[in-house]
Amino acid sequence: MPFLQPKVTPLPPGIDLTGKSAVVTGASAGLGLETARQLLTLNLTTLILAVRNESKGATCIKNLLQDPAIKSKKPTIKVLKLDVNDNNCITTFSKTLPQTLPTLDILILNAGISRLKHNPSPSGHEESVQVNYLSNALLLAELLPYLNASAEKTGSPTRITWLGSRMHQTMTSFPKKSPLDTCDSVLEYMDGGDTVSPLYRYADSKVLCAMFMYSLAPRLDASKIMLNMVCPGMVDTAISDFLPIYWRLPVNLVKAVRARSVEAGGWLIVNAAVVAGPESHGRFLEDKEVLEVSKYIRSEAGKNVQEKLWEETMDELKKLTTLPREFE
Numbered sequence: 001m002p003f004l005q006p007k008v009t010p011l012p013p014g015i016d017l018t019g020k021s022a023v024v025t026g027a028s029a030g031l032g033l034e035t036a037r038q039l040l041t042l043n044l045t046t047l048i049l050a051v052r053n054e055s056k057g058a059t060c061i062k063n064l065l066q067d068p069a070i071k072s073k074k075p076t077i078k079v080l081k082l083d084v085n086d087n088n089c090i091t092t093f094s095k096t097l098p099q100t101l102p103t104l105d106i107l108i109l110n111a112g113i114s115r116l117k118h119n120p121s122p123s124g125h126e127e128s129v130q131v132n133y134l135s136n137a138l139l140l141a142e143l144l145p146y147l148n149a150s151a152e153k154t155g156s157p158t159r160i161t162w163l164g165s166r167m168h169q170t171m172t173s174f175p176k177k178s179p180l181d182t183c184d185s186v187l188e189y190m191d192g193g194d195t196v197s198p199l200y201r202y203a204d205s206k207v208l209c210a211m212f213m214y215s216l217a218p219r220l221d222a223s224k225i226m227l228n229m230v231c232p233g234m235v236d237t238a239i240s241d242f243l244p245i246y247w248r249l250p251v252n253l254v255k256a257v258r259a260r261s262v263e264a265g266g267w268l269i270v271n272a273a274v275v276a277g278p279e280s281h282g283r284f285l286e287d288k289e290v291l292e293v294s295k296y297i298r299s300e301a302g303k304n305v306q307e308k309l310w311e312e313t314m315d316e317l318k319k320l321t322t323l324p325r326e327f328e
C-alpha cells in the first residue's frame with residue numbers, strides 16, 4: 001500500500017436521483033453524513049438518516065436543509081432511530097422502515113466503529129463484531145423481503161453499498177492465526193477477550209463483513225438486489241478519536257499528510273452506490289476499482305472460515321429473526 005493515496009476524482013456529471021429514496025446508517029457524522037449530503041445534492045427525493053442519536057439526527061436535517069446546494073431542492077428527510085449495538089432496535093427499525101418508506105432504492109450500510117479494547121456489546125458479542133458485522137447481517141436478514149419487493153415495485157434493483165476496509169487484506173490476524181486452529185468457532189475467536197490483538201480488531205471485524213458479502217451476493221437475485229462493498233481509503237473523520245492520546249498524536253500526524261477529505265471519501269461511496277454497474281455486484285471496491293478477493297480468503301483455510309462464519313451467523317440470526325429464503 002503506497003503511503004500517499006491516489007487523488008480521487010469527483011463524481012461524473014449528470015447523475016440525477018430525482019424520485020429516488022435512500023437510507024444511510026450512521027448518518028449523523030463523518031462519511032455517513034457526507035454521503036447523505038452528496039445524495040441530496042444529486043436530487044435525491046427522500047432520505048432516511050438511520051442514527052442512534054435522534055436529536056443529533058434532527059440537527060443534521062436542519063443543517064442539510066440549510067445547505068445552499070440542497071435548500072432549493074426541498075427533499076424529504078427523516079430520522080429513524082437505529083442503534084446497531086442493540087438488536088431490539090435493529091428489529092424495530094426493520095419493521096418501521098417499510099411503513100415510513102414504501103420503496104427503497106439505495107441502502108448505505110455505513111455505521112461503524114474502530115476499537116482497540118475488547119468491549120462486550122449487550123448482544124453478548126464483542127462490540128466491533130456486533131456493530132461492524134452482526135448488526136448488518138441482521139439488518140439484511142430482516143430487510144431482504146422489503147428490498148426485493150421494492151425492486152419489483154420500482155422496476156430496478158435496490159442498491160446496497162456496505163462500508164468495508166481494505167485493511168481486511170493487510171491488517172488481519174486471520175492468516176497468521178486462523179481461528180479454526182485455536183478455536184472451534186469463528187465468532188468465539190472474535191469475541192474472546194485475549195484472542196484478537198487490539199491492533200487487528202478493526203480489520204478482523206471487516207474480514208467478517210467481506211466474507212459475508214462474498215457469501216451472500218451469489219444467493220441474491222442480482223436483477224432485484226445489487227450488493228457491493230467499498231473502502232474509501234483513509235479519510236479524515238473522527239473514527240480514530242477513541243485512541244488514547246499517545247496513539248492519537250502520531251495517527252493525527254499521518255492523517256494530516258495522508259488522509260482524504262470527507263468529501264472525497266463521500267464521492268467514492270456514492271460512486272459505489274449509484275455509478276458502479278452490475279459488475280460490482282458481490283465485489284469489493286477499493287476506491288473505484290474492483291479489488292481481487294484477498295489471498296487469505298481465497299486459500300483453503302480462508303474458504304473454511306468463510307463457510308463456518310456463514311453457518312455460525314445463520315445460527316445467531318435464527319435466534320433473533322425469521323431467515324429470508326436467501327439465507328437458508
Ligand SMILES: NC(=O)c1ccc[n+]([C@@H]2O[C@H](COP(=O)([O-])OP(=O)(O)OC[C@H]3O[C@@H](n4cnc5c(N)ncnc54)[C@H](OP(=O)(O)O)[C@@H]3O)[C@@H](O)[C@H]2O)c1
Nearest residue numbers: 026028029030031052083084085111112234235237238239
Ligand atoms: N474514516 C476512514 O478512514 C474509513 C476508511 C475505511 C472505511 N471506513 C468505514 O466508514 C464507516 C464510517 O466511518 P467514519 O470514518 O465516518 O467514522 P465516524 O466519523 O466515527 O462516524 C461513524 C458513524 O457511525 C455511527 N455509529 C457508531 N456506532 C453506532 C451505533 N451503535 N449505532 C448507530 N450508529 C453508530 C456514528 O454515530 P454517532 O454520530 O452517534 O457517533 C457516526 O455517525 C465505518 O464503517 C468505517 O469502518 C472509514
